[in-house]
Amino acid sequence: MPDTIRVSVNGTPITVPAGAMVSAAVAVAGANGFRKSVTGQPRGPLCGMGICFECRVTINGRPHCRSCQIPCEAGMEVRTDA
């Protein structure tokens, strides 16, 4: 298994350690928020364990994925709407 994995976050290539969750990749990408709330506020992860839905992003075109519970895979395309 390689030591690092490359994914793309909003089109930008990001390298993370193997085993990292998508949430870590989005945080490393430096996005200020993972999503926008229903009134347009930026939001990021709160619970880190799949409860709060604040870290949800679109992965390979599939919306509403909880990024804190999904491991990065090589070539994954991640999109935030924040």
Added chain:
Amino acid sequence: MPDPVFDVVVVGAGPAGLSAAKRAAESGARVALLDDNPKPGGQIWRSDPGHWKPLLGNLEPMCGVRVVTSPEPGRLTLEKFDGELEIGYGKLILATGARERFLPFPGWTLPNVMGAGGLQALVKSGLPISGKSVIVAGSGPLLLAVAKYMREHGARVEMVAEQASDSALVKFAFGLLGFPGKLLQTALFGSSLLGIRHRTSCWPVAAEGSGKLESVTFQRAGKTWKERCDYLACGFGLIPNVEIPLMLGCRLSPAGVWVDDHQQTSVPGVYCAGEVTGIGGLDLSLVEGEIAGYSAAGKPQAASALSSVRKRHRRFAERLESAFALRDELKSLPQDDTLICRCEDVSYGRVRQCSGWRDAKLHTRCGMGPCQGRVCGGAVEFLLGWKSESVRPPVFPARIGSLSGPKYPQP
């Protein structure tokens, strides 16, 4: 109804679920162990295979799957990232653990304000924390564990702010004399925290920043002051994840899901073990899991033999609860314009005018978003005394495909 595929299905692969699965499998049952995270271990042993591997033995856990509903007794519908499946069970053990209690204060919705366990989980998930400034706040022994972990991973931990008073903590520490293992653990934490500012009777009253967290205002002994930091890791204790048991009709106790001496719930054939029956820590979770595993696999005597161990660990849980009881002043943290429901952006001012949960859901949509009240529920319970005990399937927002037909895995 299909024949049960597994004798015992265990939901949750934290310490309680792992020890339940181990004891049930040892007793000859065909066991399936499920978890919604990509790996076993629960939150406490996340990225710590040295702890969970020995308990797992030869069992192949089903990870990354989430319980959506139970179309009929003996069946569960599950969802995973790229599909769905169903599973049959003879006996069911729910070891769904706990989550943090979050209390809303102005600015708590800013990115980089997280749970205490929340930030730890994110760092374990690969977030680089080295060189970042972190403040750990809220209440409970978890705060010290998180501060220690952050420091070991290169963070500058500026302060630990615990809302409980010094006298409550001293009383708690002396009470630990009856629990040598725990005392040692606490002493180790204490010494490794030397050099980190630890403030009791202290809590955050506001978080500030433009677009993300920049500073936090704290209060202690009537004084307020501002601290700059990159992350605020803030949780006010733990609350049990009772949603799946509630969906199945299990009765609650004041602490969590009600269970009998054999960890069986009010629904025959459905057992609960660990934090879901009431917050009690690792040792209690392990022994409750063992009891549930033996009971579900038809070994009541082996289960009964462990009841004195469970009793001892429950006493520790009671001490924990009284030492870290939340003070009433925290009820004045949210202002009228502070959001209480982060999914639907509902302010505290709107929610507190309602007569109860049902009214709040109908008229403000508080608790009606994707998290289904899992975050605001713990706050509303503390702030307004409302407890939500109605859970309807699906227990989490699910894809249509997950509800559309049976797919059985082969054992």
